[in-house]
Amino acid sequence: MSRASVLETARDTAPSGLAAETLAEALRRDIVEGRLAPGAPLRQEELALRFGTSRIPVREALRALQAEGLINYSPNRGATVTIVSDAEIQEMLEVRIALECHALRLAVPNAADADIAAARAILAEYDTAPDPAKWSAMNWAFHWALYLPCECRRLLDAIERNFKHFNAAARRKISTVAGKERPQREHHRLLDLVQKGRTEEAVALLTEHIRDTQRSIRAVARGR
Incomplete structure (x- = not known):
């Protein structure tokens, strides 16, 4: 999925000002249902802008999804949707x-x-x-x-x-x-x-x- 598509998905599927739990559920649903493809990048600043929130709940949401195995994190690439082997x-x-x-x-x-x-x-x-x-x-x-x-x-x-x-x-x-x-x-x-x-x-x-x-x-x- 392209960078623009990731941003459109975030904008279309979540209301503004979300708490971390609700934001995580919106992203989880997009991953499970295929709107965010395996390998798609999840940039904190872009998600915060589109969700209408600060980077803190975005960071917490991504951390929760990483613990569930839905997101991978690396120092070079940042957060990306997990590719399941x-x-x-x-x-x-x-x-x-x-x-x-x-x-x-x-x-x-x-x-x-x-x-x-x-x-x-x-x-x-x-x-x-x-x-x-x-x-x-x-x-x-x-x-x-x-x-x-x-x-x-x-x-x-x-x-x-x-x-x-x-x-x-x-x-x-x-x-x-x-x-x-x-x-x-x-x-x-x-x-x-x-x-x-x-x-x-x-x-x-x-x-x-x-x-x-x-x-x-x-x-x-x-x-x-």
Whole structure:
């Protein structure tokens, strides 16, 4: 993304005079949703000007995003949006297995008809979506619908934080590599198992579902 584009993004997506927390959330949203591309520079003085604030809350916001792994800082280049490597994607997928499988194990006994219906509606839309750019958002919405009945807020927060480490570029890579046909078959099977209350089979399938994505990314890396 060009310098001008970074400034336009900041101006268009945040009100003036922001506190550090709100400013960090505005930048976090732009990174996760792809409006700030991997490698894009984040200059304090320019962001302060466009956000209508001093450099102090900008500095605090960038420090918070650096702690989350969304921003890198170097003495030569300053702050830039993190470029997520294949190795980092593999690590994030390992975290997905640890967190999400536990959430699913807790959620299955609590899943109500309304939860199943909500997840099935997402899959129906996913089935007919031709645009790979939308698959990642639908995939997240489906999995989130499965985990919500776990009723463990701290666990759900951890899952959401890990998801946000996948910036838009990383999520597009995962969606493109994994494709749609196999993941969707597994999504439908997973939802059927949840509906039938077959907890351990659902957890085993979810584990393999994420492992398949890891293997696909490794295969593409070997091809390069």
